Amino acid sequence: MSQWKKRVYKSVCISFCLVIMLTIFQRGASPGLLFSQSSMDSRELLSEVKRDTYPVPDGFWAAKTEKQATIESVTDTHSAEWDVNFINCTANWNLTNLDWFKTLEPNFQQFLLYSHCRYFPMIINNPQKCRGDVHLLIVVKSIITQHDRRDVIRKTWGKEKEVNGKKIRTVFLLGTAMKEEERANYQKLLDFENQIYGDIIQWDFLDSFFNLTLKEVHFLKWMTIYCPHVAYIFKGDDDVFVSPNNILDFLDGNTTPDLFVGDVLYKARPIRKKENKYYIPNSLYSKNFYPPYAGGGGFIMAGSLVKRLFKASETLDLYPIDDVFLGMCLEVIKVNPVFHEGFKTFGIVKNKNSKMNKEPCFYRHMLVVHKLLPAELQQMWDLVHSNLTCSRKVNIL
Ligand SMILES: *[C@@H]1O[C@H](CO)[C@@H](O)[C@H](O)[C@H]1NC(C)=O
Ligand SMILES: *[C@@H]1O[C@H](CO)[C@@H](O)[C@H](O)[C@H]1NC(C)=O
Numbered sequence: 169m170s171q172w173k174k175r176v177y178k179s180v181c182i183s184f185c186l187v188i189m190l191t192i193f194q195r196g197a198s199p200g201l202l203f204s205q206s207s208m209d210s211r212e213l214l215s216e217v218k219r220d221t222y223p224v225p226d227g228f229w230a231a232k233t234e235k236q237a238t239i240e241s242v243t244d245t246h247s248a249e250w251d252v253n254f255i256n257c258t259a260n261w262n263l264t265n266l267d268w269f270k271t272l273e274p275n276f277q278q279f280l281l282y283s284h285c286r287y288f289p290m291i292i293n294n295p296q297k298c299r300g301d302v303h304l305l306i307v308v309k310s311i312i313t314q315h316d317r318r319d320v321i322r323k324t325w326g327k328e329k330e331v332n333g334k335k336i337r338t339v340f341l342l343g344t345a346m347k348e349e350e351r352a353n354y355q356k357l358l359d360f361e362n363q364i365y366g367d368i369i370q371w372d373f374l375d376s377f378f379n380l381t382l383k384e385v386h387f388l389k390w391m392t393i394y395c396p397h398v399a400y401i402f403k404g405d406d407d408v409f410v411s412p413n414n415i416l417d418f419l420d421g422n423t424t425p426d427l428f429v430g431d432v433l434y435k436a437r438p439i440r441k442k443e444n445k446y447y448i449p450n451s452l453y454s455k456n457f458y459p460p461y462a463g464g465g466g467f468i469m470a471g472s473l474v475k476r477l478f479k480a481s482e483t484l485d486l487y488p489i490d491d492v493f494l495g496m497c498l499e500v501i502k503v504n505p506v507f508h509e510g511f512k513t514f515g516i517v518k519n520k521n522s523k524m525n526k527e528p529c530f531y532r533h534m535l536v537v538h539k540l541l542p543a544e545l546q547q548m549w550d551l552v553h554s555n556l557t558c559s560r561k562v563n564i565l
C-alpha cells in the first residue's frame with residue numbers, strides 16, 4: 169500500500185474506533201490515548217521568552233500619555249446572535265506597494281494581507297451555555313486534534329458543577345484543522361464530541377499560531393453576545409493545571425472591580441531575534457515595551473470587562489501575539505492587569521527539572537500551573553485531591 173493510502177486507512181480506522189467508543193461509553197471511558205499530540209509547541213517557547221522578564225511596580229505605564237481611545241466611535245451594534253454567516257476574504261494587495269511591507273518576512277506578509285478579515289462564521293455554537301447565573305466560565309483554547317486534553321480537562325478542573333450555588337461552566341474554543349487531511353475526519357469526531365458534551369465553540373478559521381488573536385477577538389465578540397452576564401471568566405491553555413476551588417476562594421475574597429489577574433508581565437520587550445517564534449519586526453511594532461499583559465496560559469477576569477474589551481479590540485489592528493493583543497485592549501480601556509503569585513504559567517520554580525515542579529503540596533495552593541501532559545494532569549489532580557500530608561506550609565492565597 170502506498171504511504172498515502174496507509175495514512176487514510178489509519179485515519180478512518182481511528183475515527184471509526186473513537187466514534188464507537190464515544191457512543192458506547194458516553195461520559196465514562198477515556199478514548200483520548202488514541203491521539204498523539206501534534207500540538208501547538210508555541211507556548212513552550214513563549215515561556216522561555218517570558219522567563220527573562222520580571223514584573224515592575226504598578227503604575228509604570230500609567231505615567232505614559234496614551235493616545236486617546238476611540239471606543240466611543242465603535243458603533244454599539246449588539247446583535248442577539250452571531251451575525252457573520254459568510255466570508256469572502258480577499259487579500260489586501262494594496263499593501264504590496266508599500267516599502268516597509270516588502271521588507272517583511274513572508275509569514276508576516278501573509279498575516280497582514282488577510283488581517284482585515286476580522287470575523288468568520290461559526291461551525292459549532294452552544295448559545296445556551298451561559299443560561300442562568302454562571303459564576304465562573306472556564307474557557308479553554310484548544311485545537312481539533314487535542315481530544316485527549318479536552319477529555320482530561322472535563323474530568324478534572326473543567327468539570328461543570330455547582331459549588332455553594334455557584335455555577336461553573338466550561339467551553340473549548342476551536343478553529344479548523346491545519347492540515348487538509350485532518351479536516352474531514354476530525355471534524356466528524358468533533359461534532360460527535362460536541363453532541364455528547366455540548367461544550368465546543370468553533371469558528372471557520374485555521375487554527376494557526378498567528379490566528380490565535382483571531383480566536384481572542386472571536387471569543388470577545390461571542391461572549392458579548394452569548395455570555396454578557398457571567399460573573400467571572402477563567403481563560404487558559406489546554407495543558408495547564410487549574411484549581412477551580414482556589415479560584416472560587418480567591419474570587420470570594422475579591423473586592424476589585426474590573427478584576428484582571430494572572431501572571432502579568434509589566435515590562436516585556438518585543439522579541440527582535442529573527443529565529444525566535446515570537447519575533448516581531450520593528451515595522452510592525454516599534455515601541456520598546458509591550459503594555460502590561462497576562463500570560464495566555466491562564467488568567468481570570470471579571471465578566472464586566474468583556475464588552476469593553478470587545479469594543480476596544482475593534483479599535484485596534486490585530487497583533488500576531490494573542491496575549492499581548494489583549495494587553496493592548498486593556499490599555500485602551502485603562503484597566504491594569506494585576507500580578508498574582510498563584511499563577512505559575514512558567515512552572516513553580518525556574519529550574520524546569522526541579523522536583524518542586526512535580527510537588528503536589530505546591531499545586532494545592534496554586535490557581536494555575538503550566539504545563540502538564542494529559543496523564544500527568546490526571547495524576548496530579550488525583551494527588552492534590554487525596555489526603556496529602558504537607559509538612560511545609562505554603563501560603564500563597
Ligand atoms: C468575493 O470578492 C471578490 C472581490 O471582491 C469578487 O470578485 C467575488 O465575486 C466575490 N465572491 C463571492 C462568492 O461573492
Ligand atoms: C485598495 O486601494 C483601492 C484604491 O486605492 C481602494 O479602493 C481599496 O479600498 C483598497 N483596499 C483595501 C482593502 O484597503
Ligand SMILES: *[C@@H]1O[C@H](CO)[C@@H](O)[C@H](O)[C@H]1NC(C)=O
Pocket residue numbers: 278279282372373374375376377378379
Ligand atoms: C487564519 O485563518 C484564515 C481562515 O482560515 C486563513 O485564510 C489565514 O491564512 C489564517 N492566517 C494565518 C496567519 O494563518
Ligand SMILES: *[C@@H]1O[C@H](CO)[C@@H](O)[C@H](O)[C@H]1NC(C)=O
Pocket residue numbers: 554555
Ligand atoms: C481522608 O481522610 C479523612 C479523615 O481523616 C477520611 O474520612 C477520608 O475517607 C479520607 N479520604 C481518602 C480519599 O482517603
